[in-house]
Amino acid sequence: MIRLNEIHEKILSYNPDADLDLINKAYVFSAKVHNGQVRMSGEPYLIHPMEVAGILASLKMDVPTIAAGLLHDTVEDTWATVEEITDLFGKEVADMVEGVTKISNITFNTEVAKQAENFRKMLIAMAKDIRVIIIKLADRLNNMRTLEHMPEEKRESIAKETLDIYAPIAHRLGIYWLKSELEDLSFRFTKPEFYYRLSKLVAKSRKERERYVHEVEHILTETLAKEGLKAEVTGRPKHLYGIYQKMEKSNLDFEQVYDITAFRIIVEAVKDCYQALGIIHTTWRPVPDRFKDYIAMPKTNMYQSLHTTIIGPKGERVEIQIRTRDMHTVAEEGIAAHWKYKEGKLLETKEDITFRWIRHLIEWQQDLKDPESFMQFVKVDLFPDEVYVFTPKGDVIELPVGATPLDFAYAIHSDVGNHCASSKINGKIVPIKTQLRNGDTVEVITSPTAHPTRDWLRIVAASKTKAKIRQWLSKEEREESRKIGRELLESEFTKFNLDFSKFVNSSEIHKYLSDANLKNIDSLYSQIGYGKLSPLQTIKHLIPIDKLKEQRPQTDSTISKLFKLVARKSSTAVKIKGMDDILVRFAHCCNPIVGDSIVGFITRGRGITIHTASCPKTIELDPERKIEAEWHAASNILRPVKIMVTGMDKPGLLAGITNSISTLGVNIIRASVAPDRNQKSTLMFEIAVKDIHQLREVVNSISKIKDVTNVERILSGEAP
Ligand code: MN
Numbered sequence: 001m002i003r004l005n006e007i008h009e010k011i012l013s014y015n016p017d018a019d020l021d022l023i024n025k026a027y028v029f030s031a032k033v034h035n036g037q038v039r040m041s042g043e044p045y046l047i048h049p050m051e052v053a054g055i056l057a058s059l060k061m062d063v064p065t066i067a068a069g070l071l072h073d074t075v076e077d078t079w080a081t082v083e084e085i086t087d088l089f090g091k092e093v094a095d096m097v098e099g100v101t102k103i104s105n106i107t108f109n110t111e112v113a114k115q116a117e118n119f120r121k122m123l124i125a126m127a128k129d130i131r132v133i134i135i136k137l138a139d140r141l142n143n144m145r146t147l148e149h150m151p152e153e154k155r156e157s158i159a160k161e162t163l164d165i166y167a168p169i170a171h172r173l174g175i176y177w178l179k180s181e182l183e184d185l186s187f188r189f190t191k192p193e194f195y196y197r198l199s200k201l202v203a204k205s206r207k208e209r210e211r212y213v214h215e216v217e218h219i220l221t222e223t224l225a226k227e228g229l230k231a232e233v234t235g236r237p238k239h240l241y242g243i244y245q246k247m248e249k250s251n252l253d254f255e256q257v258y259d260i261t262a263f264r265i266i267v268e269a270v271k272d273c274y275q276a277l278g279i280i281h282t283t284w285r286p287v288p289d290r291f292k293d294y295i296a297m298p299k300t301n302m303y304q305s306l307h308t309t310i311i312g313p314k315g316e317r318v319e320i321q322i323r324t325r326d327m328h329t330v331a332e333e334g335i336a337a338h339w340k341y342k343e344g345k346l347l348e349t350k351e352d353i354t355f356r357w358i359r360h361l362i363e364w365q366q367d368l369k370d371p372e373s374f375m376q377f378v379k380v381d382l383f384p385d386e387v388y389v390f391t392p393k394g395d396v397i398e399l400p401v402g403a404t405p406l407d408f409a410y411a412i413h414s415d416v417g418n419h420c421a422s423s424k425i426n427g428k429i430v431p432i433k434t435q436l437r438n439g440d441t442v443e444v445i446t447s448p449t450a451h452p453t454r455d456w457l458r459i460v461a462a463s464k465t466k467a468k469i470r471q472w473l474s475k476e477e478r479e480e481s482r483k484i485g486r487e488l489l490e491s492e493f494t495k496f497n498l499d500f501s502k503f504v505n506s507s508e509i510h511k512y513l514s515d516a517n518l519k520n521i522d523s524l525y526s527q528i529g530y531g532k533l534s535p536l537q538t539i540k541h542l543i544p545i546d547k548l549k550e551q552r553p554q555t556d557s558t559i560s561k562l563f564k565l566v567a568r569k570s571s572t573a574v575k576i577k578g579m580d581d582i583l584v585r586f587a588h589c590c591n592p593i594v595g596d597s598i599v600g601f602i603t604r605g606r607g608i609t610i611h612t613a614s615c616p617k618t619i620e621l622d623p624e625r626k627i628e629a630e631w632h633a634a635s636n637i638l639r640p641v642k643i644m645v646t647g648m649d650k651p652g653l654l655a656g657i658t659n660s661i662s663t664l665g666v667n668i669i670r671a672s673v674a675p676d677r678n679q680k681s682t683l684m685f686e687i688a689v690k691d692i693h694q695l696r697e698v699v700n701s702i703s704k705i706k707d708v709t710n711v712e713r714i715l716s717g718e719a720p
Contacts, residue, residue, distance in 0.1 A: 001047050002054040010057035011066065018063050022089065023053075026067035029088060033078035040149035048142055049073060055138035059175065065131045068096035072135055075101045099132035100139065106439065107394065108161055116164040118396040120172075122388030123165065126438045133169060137178060140166045144185040159189035176236070183241035191244070198240050201254060209237035212314065213261060219313045220263060220280075220320075227279050229272060235263040261312075262319045266328050270295060273322045277306050280320060284310040287317065295327070302330050390441040399436065402461035406432045409444040410465040417465065418472055421447035433459035451476075474652065481529030481655040488528050488671065492535035498543070508542045515541075531654045531673035531681060573635035574610055576600055576627060584608045584629075586639070590615035590715045593639040595692030600629035615715070638688040640669055641695055642714040648707040649681040657708070660701045661687060666694065684714075 004027055011018045030049050037045035053069040061069075067089060074080040075097055082101075086094035103126060108119045127133045144162055147155050163186040170179035188195045202209075213235040220233045238246070238261065247254060265276055273295060290309035298304045305323040312318030323331065387401050389408060397411050405425065409432075410417030423432050424443040436442060452469045460466055493500040503509055504521065516533075518524050527533040573594065574584050584600065590612040592598050597613035602625045610629055611618050618626075647653055654673055661668055670686040689695045695713065702711045 001043070002050050004050070007050070007053050007057050007066070010054065011063065014060045015063070020063075022063055022067050022093075023070070026070040026089060026093075029080075030070045030074060033074050033080045037077065039146070040151075041146060045073075045077075048146075051142040051145075052135070052138045055141055056135065059134060059138070059178075061131065061134060064090075064092050065096065065135060068093045068100070068131070069135050069138060071097050072100045072139060076104055096129060096132050096135060099127050099129055100135050102126060102439070103132065103136055104139075108165055115395055116168070118388060118398050119165050120169055121386065121398065122396050122438060124169070125386065125388055130173075133173070137166060137170055137173075137175070137182075141178060141182060141185075144182060147185065147189055155189045159186040162186045163190065180239040180242070184239050187241040187244060194244055195240060198243060198254065202240065202243070209261075213237050213263075216261070216263065216313055216318065220265065223283055224265070224276055224279055227275070229267065229276055229279065231272070231276060232266040233263060234266075235261055237261055261316070262321070264328075265320060265322045266325055267322065268324065270324060273306050273324060276322050277308065280308065280310060280322075284312055284318075286310050290319075295323075303327075305331065387436050388438050389436050390439070392441060392443050397442075400461045403436050404433050404459055404461065405430070405436065405442055405444060406456060407460045407462045407465045408436065408442045409446075410460070410462070410468050412444065414468050414472075416444055416446055417468060418452060419446040419448060419450045421445050421450040477652045477655045477659070478526060480659055481652065482522055482525045483529070484655060484658050484671075485525030485527065485529030489525065489535045489538060491670075492539055496539065496543075498539075503542060506542075512538070512541050529655055530651045531649070531683070532651070534673065573632055573637045574598070574600070574629050575632050576608060576629050584610050587611045587615065587617065589617045591639070591641060593641050593689055593692055593695060594631050594635055594637065595695075598629050598631070600627040601625050602627060612715070636690065638667075638690060640686050641689055643685050643687065643695075643699065643702075644710075644712050644714050645683040645685065645702055645708060646680060646710045647683070647705075648709070649679045650707045653681065653705075653707055654683060656705050657683060657685070657702055660705060661685065661698055664694070664697055664701060666698055680709075 004024070007023065008020055011020070011023070027050075031046050034045040034049070039045055039048060049070045049072060052072060053066050056066045056069045071080075071085060071089070071093065075082055075085065082094055082098050085097055103123055106123070106126075123136075124133060127136070140162060143158070147158060150158065162182050167179050167182040167186065170176075170182060184195075217233045217235050221231065224231045224233075243254075246252065267273055267276055287309040290307070292307040295304050295306055304327040305321045307319070307321055309317055309319050385401055387399050387403055388396050389399065390396060391412070397408060399407050399411060405423030406417065406420055409420040409423070420432060422445045423430055423434070424445070425434060425436070425440050427441075427443075452472045454473065456469050457466055460469065490500045493503065509521065513520065513524060516524070518527065524533070524538070528535055528538065576584070585608070586592055587609050592610055592612045598610050599613050599618060600608040600610050601618070601621050602608055608627065608629070645657055654671070658668060658671065667688045668685055669688055670684075672684045674682045674684075676682060687698065689698065699711045699713070702708055
């Protein structure tokens with residue numbers, strides 16, 4: 001067990017002015033609250049935070065991090081609270097302890113390999129402070145070192161989690177020894193047969209192998225220097241898991257792999273690479289077929305190096321990579337597939353940049369005279385653009401920041417999104433526009449009747465989601481256009497007193513469809529609905545024009561029935577001063593609707609005609625016949641009103657407008673479309689409205705439609 005003064009010594013070795021009081025205080029507190037607790041091994045619990053602090057000191061971490069390491073399990077496992085830790089040790093330490101506690105409470109389900117990357121990112125995003133991750137890694141390392149004390153059934157899953165989540169994080173942070181040790185420890189519990197076979201075969205201890213590596217490093221450097229070549233030589237003994245991976249990946253026998261030690265030679269220029277290779281090949285015997293020139297023939301991921309294997313200075317196989325400093329940067333920092341080559345520059349993903357930055361930070365922190373200044377850089381949002389949330393099953397979903405449960409629903413499946421009715425975050429029902437936070441568990445409640453609306457586009461953050469919603473809406477619009485087209489055509493038939501149903505299956509229609517290059521009758525409806533074809537044109541194609549003229553348009557269509565209904569009710573809608581139940585009619589010139597200021601004019605034999613107060617006609621009329629009029633307060637008649645919409649001639653415009661009118665519960669009596677020059681079109685609608693407020697609603701909602709440039713009420717009875 002590591003002792004407190006050993007931790008002190010470690011810290012003082014790289015930070016002579018360290019505030020050891022904080023360490024001592026954290027030690028005393030941790031000892032107090034963990035008192036009486038024992039680990040699985042039967043040892044006092046305190047050993048664990050002490051070992052974690054020791055590992056953090058080996059990583060040359062700052063004093064607050066080591067103090068947080070001593071305290072990392074106090075909130076989770078004892079009566080201590082975050083408030084108490086804040087009071088005693090300050091916010092900086094308390095935040096780290098809280099961060100570690102939060103991460104420890106997440107359970108990762110790594111059954112699906114592709115989830116692992118998301119788990120790692122979520123963990124880092126939740127930590128909010130790189131030091132929290134480093135404490136967590138130290139915690140995991142100590143737990144792995146003592147894994148044999150855990151119940152057998154738990155070992156494998158912990159080891160697997162370490163392999164999937166924590167070792168890759170250590171790797172990306174550039175802490176290679178920590179990564180190797182985590183992997184070897186995990187290897188021992190996930191693949192015990194291989195582990196023990198390999199460790200028996202790699203007879204030399206790790207220490208021996210390290211000594212061997214140093215010796216060979218020295219020999220290689222000297223040999224190159226003798227020929228006047230300045231080179232940086234580094235070697236690393238392969239760890240057991242690395243050997244195992246290599247065997248698996250290259251399908252090699254143990255004998256072909258186990259004694260291979262890899263060395264890297266970094267030189268100034270490309271020509272030096274070949275010179276170094278020449279020197280090495282003349283000094284030691286190369287293994288046949290092992291030389292590869294990735295400088296002349298770079299790998300697709302831009303990787304460049306010379307590879308060779310020699311029978312080395314000690315008679316063992318030695319793998320050597322020779323490269324320049326630039327090639328080295330590409331090899332180390334470019335995670336293969338993420339490198340792209342554009343405009344002569346290497347592009348890396350934001351994630352690569354983030355991790356490279358952390359790696360440099362950690363490297364740099366090792367050499368800092370004042371490790372405290374490390375501080376100002378560690379508290380940054382590492383993935384500011386993403387948010388990671390859980391499905392109820394424990395899978396992690398990555399979404400852009402600002403994402404809502406609706407984005408989540410679409411990320412699960414388009415069908416889930418298209419029927420999203422409501423959502424729960426962490427078990428509570430929330431509006432579907434609620435912004436998600438890292439670590440939320442999100443659940444979507446679907447309903448067969450729920451469907452996307454244009455508003456949804458405003459409450460989602462992912463462009464993928466928007467595309468899916470738009471896709472649904474435009475499909476709906478097509479369907480709507482088809483319906484409208486059919487209605488328009490049918491009412492045009494009715495207008496000419498023709499039987500629509502007879503024509504639907506007539507040979508004329510089929511001929512017309514093939515002439516017009518239309519697939520079927522539905523495409524005809526759609527074309528009419530989109531305003532590409534007019535119903536009148538269609539009829540003229542189907543019926544000889546002279547025959548058409550013979551038919552007198554009649555007015556008893558469904559629509560005119562509605563119109564009549566509208567008109568019939570109108571007599572009781574208006575109050576005329578001093579008169580009861582007088583017959584009124586509404587002037588066609590201005591078409592008053594409920595809410596307009598109105599005046600009446602007495603007409604001989606036809607009762608009273610109601611005009612709007614602003615109607616130009618009223619000036620021409622005899623002022624002596626003028627009579628005051630107003631709407632009944634409770635008048636609930638529908639009045640027809642004409643509106644003219646101008647907009648860009650785009651498919652779906654008519655459908656969009658019709659849709660927005662019907663959404664408001666307003667009936668359309670008549671609609672016509674006239675595309676004109678300049679890609680513009682003019683659409684006329686006659687609609688039945690309750691009053692002026694409803695008309696305003698309609699106008700507002702139409703003017704919000706994309707591609708609509710103007711909406712106005714037409715007062716004149718004649719359409720322009
Ligand atoms: Mn712990």
